[in-house]
Amino acid sequence: MKYGVADTTFSRVDMGAIAIKVIKREDPDAEIIRYTVPGIKDLPVAARRLIDSGCDGVITLGWVGKTMLDKYSYLAASIGLIIVQVLTSKHVIDVTVHEDEADDEEKLKEIAIDRASKHARNLVLLVKEGKNALTPYAGKGLRQGYKDAGSID
Numbered sequence: 343m344k345y346g347v348a349d350t351t352f353s354r355v356d357m358g359a360i361a362i363k364v365i366k367r368e369d370p371d372a373e374i375i376r377y378t379v380p381g382i383k384d385l386p387v388a389a390r391r392l393i394d395s396g397c398d399g400v401i402t403l404g405w406v407g408k409t410m411l412d413k414y415s416y417l418a419a420s421i422g423l424i425i426v427q428v429l430t431s432k433h434v435i436d437v438t439v440h441e442d443e444a445d446d447e448e449k450l451k452e453i454a455i456d457r458a459s460k461h462a463r464n465l466v467l468l469v470k471e472g473k474n475a476l477t478p479y480a481g482k483g484l485r486q487g488y489k490d491a492g493s494i495d
């Protein structure tokens with residue numbers, strides 16, 4: 343399968359490299375194309391171009407600053423990524439770290455690594471095995487970036 347990895351220079355952690363490592367581990371035959379853009383608002387076109395070049399699915403790795411302008415930028419980018427998914431009928435997994443999720447840099451790095459890794463695995467499962475690949479985990483309260491919340495029985 344062919345995977346697209348789109349990331350940004352705005353990000354403070356190299357989540358693209360982390361995603362590539364996980365995709366290679368989960369699918370040793372994977373073909374991976376990386377596309378790095380300046381910021382989150384540039385991700386929708388990067389994702390679209392990756393799909394147009396034959397990718398079966400894409401993971402985008404964005405970083406959102408602390409200001410309201412950053413948050414509005416993320417909303418715009420997120421809507422753009424959803425439009426790409428609907429128009430192409432391919433998954434674009436939108437991995438985003440929000441700078442105000444944690445105060446200290448080590449914690450932010452930990453969140454970024456965990457979120458990018460878990461969603462890279464999700465992408466491989468969806469692309470390789472399709473719509474029921476994640477069904478065994480439905481309702482389990484899985485979290486990316488944090489420990490799982492767990493299911494309510």
Ligand SMILES: Cc1nc2c(=O)[nH]c(=O)nc-2n(C[C@H](O)[C@H](O)[C@H](O)CO)c1C
Pocket residue numbers: 350352353380381382383384404405406407408411412413415
């Ligand atoms: C305000 C702003 N905030 C962010 C952000 O939080 N994260 C990010 O990755 N990029 C941001 N950008 C840059 C835009 O996404 C984009 O790169 C530029 O507008 C150039 O198209 C902007 C302009």
